[in-house]
Amino acid sequence: MQTQMWTVDKNVDNLKTYPHIIEAAQKLKQNEVVAFPTETVYGLGGNAENDDAVLKIFEAKGRPGDNPLIIHIADREQVFSFVKEIPEQASRLMDAFWPGPLTLILNKKDGVLSEKATARLSTVAVRMPDHPVALALVEASGLPLAAPSANLSGKPSPTTAAHVADDLTGRIAGIVDGGATGVGLESTVVDCTGEIPAILRPGGVTKEQLEEIVGEVLVDPALKDAKQAPKSPGMKYRHYAPNAPFYLVNGTKEEIQQLVNEKRNEGMKVGVMTTKENKAFYDSDVVIACGERMKLETVAESLYDTLRAFNQQDLDLIYGEIFPEEGVGQAIMNRLTKASGLPVIEK
Structure with a gap:
């Protein structure tokens, strides 16, 4: 399959009439799949009402079919076509954070969306x-678009069109290049079907921000307990992984350096993921700074680009620092834990 690239200036007036947008939308109407930028990561969009289109998303990504997809809309009124109701708390969250990096879980109407999209x-x-x-x-497009992240399943999510092209060229109809994304981490997913909203996936909107709007917000126990099945789209399987084994270390930079020395003495090529404050400290084969420790939003913005950067190196092992699980740090550590898939080294 030939993958077309459309470059679009996000600052152009009346974008929906822009020729490249119209062309990409036509592909979607033909039940093809197209990657596009959001404020979080690039998404891989397809007609959420059509089984064939949704199946193409799963096939392009190599994503398991029991992993539901997030439906993207452009107008809040679209929601009423495929959900039974919007609870008051969900409505308040929409008022506060839409448009934005917040996904809400609602009870759906039957017979509207593809069952493949909702698993x-x-x-x-x-x-x-x-x-x-x-x-x-x-x-x-005039469609609700099912759109997971536009990467091969299990790999770091894409924050540029180039990332998408690396993974999916020849597998999808097109890529809309709208520049680099902003937040850098996927949306926060909140289940609004119960009495108290519950975070199923931490992301660009923090627990503290949510609680300012609706009061108490629960956190899915599966985020901490690997034995429990996660309920959120994109959280069921190992994800965001670099090619080399990736270990998080709960220790000082001196203790991490000791681990690096031990492995290099064994003839291994070792990488370290750190922040700008600590980069000069480490002596290793590859050291990459991921944002600033005192500004965790910069870590979030750089995270997936950093994980992908390690894949450009021929490494046997990667060690990574951990971050406080406060604010956006909760989402950062969630993604790093998923990327590692290995026990944290406690020092």
């Missing part, structure tokens, strides 16, 4: 992205 669950995950290109594409 035959009674609920649906929906969000309105805060990116002019994404909104214009959804609006121009």
